[in-house]
Amino acid sequence: MRSMINALLGYKSSIRKSLLLFFVLFALIPTIIITFIYSYFSTSYISKVTMELGVLMIDRVGSELESFFSTITRVGDIAAGNQRIQESLRVHYHDNIGDRYSKDIENDSELYFANYLQPEILGLNVLGDNGNEFKSHNRTFINQDHTKRYWYRKIRENDGYVWFPPHIGQYANISAGETVISCGRPVVDKATGAVTGVVLIDVREDVLRDIVSTQLGGSGYILILDERDNVIYSPFGLTGSLVNLSEIRGKNHRETMVTSIRMEGSSFPLEEKFITAFREIPQMGWKLMGVIPVRSVNRWNNFLTVLISLVFLVIISMAFYAAVSLSNKVTSPIRKLSLAMKQIEKGDLNVSLPEEGYEEVVELTESFNRMISEIQLLLQKIYEEHGKLRKAELKTLQAQINPHFLYNTLDSILWLNRDGMKDEVQTLVESLTAFFRIGISRGKDIITLREELEHVENYLKIQSIRYADKFDYSIEVDENLLDYRIPKLVLQPLVENAIYHGVKLVHRKGHIGITAETRNDTWKIFVTDTGKGMTPQTLEQLNCYLKGKTDVELNIFGVGNVNERLQIICGADAGLVYESEEERGTTVAVTLSRIERFREE
Numbered sequence: 001m002r003s004m005i006n007a008l009l010g011y012k013s014s015i016r017k018s019l020l021l022f023f024v025l026f027a028l029i030p031t032i033i034i035t036f037i038y039s040y041f042s043t044s045y046i047s048k049v050t051m052e053l054g055v056l057m058i059d060r061v062g063s064e065l066e067s068f069f070s071t072i073t074r075v076g077d078i079a080a081g082n083q084r085i086q087e088s089l090r091v092h093y094h095d096n097i098g099d100r101y102s103k104d105i106e107n108d109s110e111l112y113f114a115n116y117l118q119p120e121i122l123g124l125n126v127l128g129d130n131g132n133e134f135k136s137h138n139r140t141f142i143n144q145d146h147t148k149r150y151w152y153r154k155i156r157e158n159d160g161y162v163w164f165p166p167h168i169g170q171y172a173n174i175s176a177g178e179t180v181i182s183c184g185r186p187v188v189d190k191a192t193g194a195v196t197g198v199v200l201i202d203v204r205e206d207v208l209r210d211i212v213s214t215q216l217g218g219s220g221y222i223l224i225l226d227e228r229d230n231v232i233y234s235p236f237g238l239t240g241s242l243v244n245l246s247e248i249r250g251k252n253h254r255e256t257m258v259t260s261i262r263m264e265g266s267s268f269p270l271e272e273k274f275i276t277a278f279r280e281i282p283q284m285g286w287k288l289m290g291v292i293p294v295r296s297v298n299r300w301n302n303f304l305t306v307l308i309s310l311v312f313l314v315i316i317s318m319a320f321y322a323a324v325s326l327s328n329k330v331t332s333p334i335r336k337l338s339l340a341m342k343q344i345e346k347g348d349l350n351v352s353l354p355e356e357g358y359e360e361v362v363e364l365t366e367s368f369n370r371m372i373s374e375i376q377l378l379l380q381k382i383y384e385e386h387g388k389l390r391k392a393e394l395k396t397l398q399a400q401i402n403p404h405f406l407y408n409t410l411d412s413i414l415w416l417n418r419d420g421m422k423d424e425v426q427t428l429v430e431s432l433t434a435f436f437r438i439g440i441s442r443g444k445d446i447i448t449l450r451e452e453l454e455h456v457e458n459y460l461k462i463q464s465i466r467y468a469d470k471f472d473y474s475i476e477v478d479e480n481l482l483d484y485r486i487p488k489l490v491l492q493p494l495v496e497n498a499i500y501h502g503v504k505l506v507h508r509k510g511h512i513g514i515t516a517e518t519r520n521d522t523w524k525i526f527v528t529d530t531g532k533g534m535t536p537q538t539l540e541q542l543n544c545y546l547k548g549k550t551d552v553e554l555n556i557f558g559v560g561n562v563n564e565r566l567q568i569i570c571g572a573d574a575g576l577v578y579e580s581e582e583e584r585g586t587t588v589a590v591t592l593s594r595i596e597r598f599r600e601e
Helices: 002-007 015-080 083-090 097-112 114-117 150-156 205-212 301-345 361-400 407-417 420-442 450-466 492-501 537-544 558-570
Strands: 123-130 133-135 162-168 179-186 196-205 221-225 230-232 256-260 275-280 288-291 447-449 471-476 485-489 511-521 523-531 575-581 584-593
Touching: 015 114, 015 123, 015 179, 015 196, 015 205, 015 221, 015 275, 083 097, 083 123, 083 179, 083 196, 097 133, 114 123, 123 179, 123 205, 123 447, 150 162, 150 179, 162 230, 179 205, 196 205, 205 221, 205 230, 256 575, 407 420, 420 450, 447 450, 450 471, 450 485, 450 492, 450 511, 485 558, 492 511, 492 523, 492 558, 492 584, 537 558, 537 575, 558 575, 558 584
Parallel strands: 471 511
Antiparallel strands: 123 133, 123 196, 162 179, 179 196, 221 230, 221 288, 256 275, 275 288, 447 485, 511 523, 523 584, 575 584
């Protein structure tokens, strides 16, 4: 065998020719045979079994879900069209508790049919804009204004049924903390055509689990996804968003395909190959996704594994023999590469190998040198990406900024109400509502300056009522700047400091002013107060801390938090700078770079 190989290769030969000959003799031909066998047996079998199994099971589960939830919607339609209930939703009982209680009992009995028609319904509720509350069960309503809850508004503003994914506890009733699925529809008055309330139905999640618990192919399972590919339900508690399903949008729901399932930010599980089948549930806006691992339906896998293992043992033996024949010709350059790799393992990237030897070795050396250069560039990129990683801390930082004055504000509302000052109570409640609405900002981290100033003004309205004649305020900002974007919750902590550490500490009426200006590629917002001010030592320590010195002993968590968020979002040039004079007041300048106009996408 050795003499035959030497005769074929000749005395002088390139590594490329040698490897090519060995590859053809001992690798290529067996690999072609193995590939053919594997493709023939596995591909046809997997395609047939998974196509039939996946589509049939998904169709069956989808039909059961549609049938069950159609029953639920019929119950809701009956309740919404009930004549007595519609008449009660037109009436405002005000303080006539007796009439209202009598109507509650009468209309509750109108809804008892739900307990018998569909036992899986935990609760059928009819909630009116006039405050009336009717139910089909004996669970007490939660003491709240339902009309202000997000689910009530969402149902009322919709033409048909709105479905909510599984959640713990009922929206309108005091419950034992069980997991339920809720749906609802608006109640349309048959006489006037106006929406007078909503129907809210709570269903046990166990129903969903019982229907979806069907297994596909032994280890397969079914997921329920919403319109954004978020997992609403899975039999093993999987949550999150599936991020690689865009290729199925718009395709026929009966198609199946092999794909890798990945959760947002990670792989699930191990990028294994899956066969998936989909079916839409139009009435709910959800879709079923059947997931079958390829390995679970490939019954030829064991046979092919044994066969492939035997063939590869032969290939490895042949390759080892070939490697021994070539080792003397490649030992020297490979040893140099090995030594260079050990040097890299020790952390020394200042390695450059001379490009010499065989043609193939020269190409390998060039690739090695390019690899070192790319590693160095990659390390630099990692350092740059580290700065982006800090942005992930933003939500944690924002979560620490909570309006701790809520208790005092509510207490003020209570006392104003007792004194009969209804206008002030209305102003406080409206300002407090707007304050929290803008503070939440639908989960957005960046808002317009207009929204931020509205947020601060609501805060100032609340505080000016609480502290009466202690201070007044003004906001003077150019209209052209109101559409610029700014991280939310930047100005409110600064205004709060101006009140509690400024105007509140002086025996005269103070003033708080907010202005803004643009300079070149940056813009600034100024918060000024005529309060207590700071000593030069305190002012110096504060500005040093804001510039990054960590050895300053000051209790300035709020200010430091604002400064850090500005630098995370807007860059190192952004931040806070204070100017102050004792007994005269303080000014804080908020610098923001990267001027951008706010655009609604």
